[in-house]
Amino acid sequence: MFDPVEKLKEYVRHPSVSADPAFAAGMKGSRELVGGLLRDIGFAVEFVPTPGHPVIVAKRGDNPQWPHVIVYGHYDVQPPDPLDLWKTPPFDPVERDGRLYGRGTADNKGPLMAHIAGVGHLLEKEPDLPLRITFVVEGEEEVGSKHFKDFLREHRAKLADADFVFLSDTGIPNPDQMVITVGLRGMVCFEVELTNARVDLHSGMNGGVLLNPIQALAELCASLHTPDGRVNIPGFYDDVIDVEPWEREQLKQLGLREKAYAEFLGIERFHTPPGFNPFEAIRFLPTLEFNGIGGGYQGEGSKTVIPSKARVKISCRLVPNQTPEKMKELIFRTIRDRAPKGLKLKITDQHDALPYVVVPPDRSNTPKDQSPVLARAFRATHQAATEVFGRPPLYLREGGSVGLIADLKNELGLDAIMLGLFLPEDNLHAPNEGFDLGLMRKGIETVQRVLRSVARG
């Protein structure tokens, strides 16, 4: 078997920035390194073309009686800018104090390496393991997995008979506490533009006779929340599933402190809807956030103009069981109703993602029809993580959106077991990204134990 740390260093040396065509060689090098490793441990590997970067698909096992797990990962990384803030070069990995520094070490090259090495070790010991494994490693996660849904549709035949998806692309609070992410928020993004006069007007010549579109937009935006922090759109919360006591309990065990979080954000006070502390609000509630606003003159000093237009970018995080379609209908209708008469209103629908939740077995809200293999995989993960990390994992929903997880659910009907392997200090998407090599070893061990249990039934 290969040395996972040395292989990870080699992997990081291939700069695979999917956003920038200048990194085509690094994309190819990364893809071939992953393909080579998977071939070496017994997989049939193909590079499936997409209109963007190819997807690596690697399979072992063809007995349809065996359970089938899809291991997801991505071989692309974020751009390394700003380069001058890196202590060591981003694509020349350096090991220091048990950590490996370099772009992609944590997101997602290290965690994927843990899965490949874990599978490698397991198959070395048990070459006849009765388990079908399909690695699906995409090259466009950092650019929004833009061709992944089409890929899933086109390759449904190869993938849809899987039992679950196993991956590590989420975080944990510290090296001793495994967290299994069991929910993600969905999203709708759109832009609202209001236009009044046909051109920008002189505020002296015309000031005071027409509704300024900045004012109209401010009034519209101000109408979208109540003073207590809830979203003020009729029906907005109708489809939100209730939070189960066990979910609040798990979150409590994470031991997060509001004071430390406020200090981290640099804010004086939180502003959460009644009945939810900040950590709960992030995970269990939908939001309506203003991501950007613009109109008129924004340069230095002043310019006495009444702008023709003003626009705002809005995104809503959704939680189960909200759907982008229904939410957009509600939101857009409210905006149309409240926009002042006489101004031109334009709503531009941008993109959206479904929310996701999976309930582990034996919980108050576990679906009665949960698949036995998924339930077994959850129990196996629980036991393996407890042994390897020395304490039981926590099951938590997260506030972010990972569209591909919802796509896997929506397109293939597959749930995911998300094993967290990166730490808050790993600087994902930022300079000096690093990865804890001790955690990689724990990950390798956990992956082996989980898959062995799943195979043995």
Place this chain on the structure above:
Amino acid sequence: MFDPVEKLKEYVRHPSVSADPAFAAGMKGSRELVGGLLRDIGFAVEFVPTPGHPVIVAKRGDNPQWPHVIVYGHYDVQPPDPLDLWKTPPFDPVERDGRLYGRGTADNKGPLMAHIAGVGHLLEKEPDLPLRITFVVEGEEEVGSKHFKDFLREHRAKLADADFVFLSDTGIPNPDQMVITVGLRGMVCFEVELTNARVDLHSGMNGGVLLNPIQALAELCASLHTPDGRVNIPGFYDDVIDVEPWEREQLKQLGLREKAYAEFLGIERFHTPPGFNPFEAIRFLPTLEFNGIGGGYQGEGSKTVIPSKARVKISCRLVPNQTPEKMKELIFRTIRDRAPKGLKLKITDQHDALPYVVVPPDRSNTPKDQSPVLARAFRATHQAATEVFGRPPLYLREGGSVGLIADLKNELGLDAIMLGLFLPEDNLHAPNEGFDLGLMRKGIETVQRVLRSVARG
């Protein structure tokens, strides 16, 4: 006497763009041309240095018993951009259909030329005219007259014994209707910035726990007007002087039509405070306008960020007797009171101008202590304009702000008689600026008659 049309062409050929140091030669050429003309008609001319462009000061008459009129003008022009929209080159004046086209023809070279030529004709005929005249022609009007107030303070001794200021830097609706501008709005400009988190935050990781500064700013902005279009700041209208019936009557005689104005603006409906039609609102009411707003992501598509900051640029037009100092105190106090607690609020005071109003003699609201020379000058202007234009002039306040007029009043105690000489089609500050040469001739004639009457007492 020189030919005013030929001299105007020569004057326009000196490109005097005060905003751009590349036009230094054009500034100097324009200054020297004006200085030369004034010397030729008997004035003692000096170029008074300022930290920017010099002011031309030219005097004739030194008998302190004679009335003293200051004629104001400016020799600088707006930049000619965008050049490709000009039908003929901006600094190569072309006469066509009784109009002269070129940058500065209307603003302010043509109108100033009418005053110089009018004075020249008058002094040719009456070399002993008992009238002191001081031309004050600045070179920074198009860059905000930024050194003019200091100039006035430093040269108060030479100027403060004047009886009134006479100028043509305002407009009229058509060549047959003289308008004397008797009021201008003042202004305060400032920027409001709200900051919450110390950096932009991920809207998934942190969305729903803190007050988004765009939302906070929208709520603050939305609070500043009532639904009926009035400014919602306690005390905002306290110092606004009542409109006299004669003012509404004069405006009515202008014959403006709301439908045509709405079409010109490209708006579906007006939004004016109760009791005022749009033409009245522009002239008689103060405003609070949003000139620009910005925060967060404003590029293409979406970015799911919660911005750290959002800011808005606001300007208020003021009317007599509001003062920038008192209005800023009221407005800033209201903003501080209404800004949400917990966010950092920064108000940046930018610049301001006093409002201005002068009441002609024999009106319901003419001050009892109006200077006899000013009253005489108004009556002389009325008579001269009636004779030259074939109908009586209208006395109207305007919506714009011309700080130097308020400065002349505030620093020297002088009122102004503003004789309009440009037309709506003159394209001030725009490509294909032009000036009606017939109006110039009417202007020359009016100026002569006014000054002759003022001198004769």
